[in-house]
Amino acid sequence: MSSNPLPKLHNAMWPGLVGKGDGPGQEPPISLERMLELTAGAEVNGQKFDGIDYFLFLPHTDPNAGDDELRKIADLIAGYGFNVGSLVAPVWGGTVGDTAMGDAAAREKFLEAVRMACRIAGVFNKHGVRKYGVIRIDSAEFGVEKWRQDPKGNTAKIAETFREAARIAADHGERLAAEGEICWAGLHSWRAMLDLLEAVGMPETFGFQADMAHTYLYLMGYNSPEDALLKPGYSEDEFYAAYEKMVDKLRPWTIDFHVAQNDGEVHGAGTHDKTGKHCRADDPNGKLDIVRCAGYWLKDAKARGIQHICWDGCMFPNATLEAPATWNAILDVMLKVRAAHGWNA
Structure with a gap:
């Protein structure tokens, strides 16, 4: 393994929450304490995870919690030797936020969720457990049907909300990253995402959060066939040509990066449906050479202010999350990504 100390290697806490719940067929959430234990238990050749990325919502965190809590x-978190990196703002309706594409009242709720996230970030920063990372958002408009009624107008409305959110973040010394995922209106394809980033036009404060599982589906044009760069049955050469084209467009905006695997399926669980299926790092059906594909995103990552990368395994079954072998395989591939594409301080 390379001795590169950067980027730091983080594990996401939200796989213990996303797609979990008390509804029919849903598995129960996994507590923050247990997710920390599982992450801390991973070890490969004496190396361990450096930190976590964190979803600011119940049952892990009350976004209205006081400073003492x-x-x-x-x-x-610090007791496990971990840093906190990027935070996920609770921008969705039904949490404390609402759609960025909605009326004035809905958009104000969205902005209030960003303010909450910035306040929590400030507490963690002052504590010392958080020294780097961004605050992640999305449009909180689930599905693309309503967006398609007026693509230009709705993208402009989302961009206006995001600009105001970015100004709030800048006032707190934070940066925002919009999650590229096919389920979020206006962020649902590589072309729509690029149009939105350019419409916001605040690259110092507002950028892109790339997830390898979700961006694989960008290539295939799910939810946006007109933007497809690949057709089923593609060759390896066709894949990498398309992958490079997509990443070259989005990489300059990328300020947060999730290492992940995808088997080409659209998947969902609970209230989080019709999105990219995250797979185990060693899933035999995975479509991605994780280390090679990560390199496309990590070119010049240091210059873009990236100091850590995070594994995302949303909507894994609880039995998979509870298995130590899952985390050792994840840490192993993360170390290989850093060995191939990392850098010194």
Whole structure:
């Protein structure tokens, strides 16, 4: 393994929450404490995870929590030797936020969720457990049907909301990253995402969060066939030509990066449906050479302010999340990504 100290290697806490719940057929959430234990237990050749990325919502965190409660959470995380990196703002309707594409009241709720996330970030920063990372958002408009009624107008409305959110973040010394995922209106294809980033036009404060599982489906044109860069049955040469084309467009905006695997399926669980299926790092059906594909995104990553990368395994079954072998395989591939594409301080 390379001795590169950067980027730091993080594990996401939200796989213990996303797609979990008390509805029919849903598995129960996994507590923050248990997710931390599982992450801390992973070890490959004496190397371990450096930190976590964190979803600011119940049951892991009350976004309305007071400073004392947040400092206790910071102490808990630091007790495992972890840093906190990127934070996920609770921007969705039914949490504390609402759609960025909605009316004035809905958009104000969206912005209030960003303010909450910035406040929590400030507590973690002052504590010392958080030294890098961004705040992640999306449009909180699930599905593309309503967006398609007026693509230009709706993209402009989302961009206006995002600009105001970016100004709020800048006032707190934070940067925002919009999650590229096919389920979010206006962020559902590589072309729509690029149009939105350019419409916001605040690259110092507002950028892109690339997830390898989700961006694979960008290539195939799910939810946006007109933007497809590949057809089923593609060759390896066709894949990498298309992958490079897509990444070259989005990489300059990329300020947060998730290592992940995808088997080409659209998947969902609970209230989080019709999105990219995250697969185990060693899934035999995975479509991606994880280390090679990560390299396309990590070119010049240091210059874009990226100091860590995060594994995302959303909507894994609880039995998979509870298996130590899952985390050792994930850490192993993360170390290989850093060995191939990392850098010194």
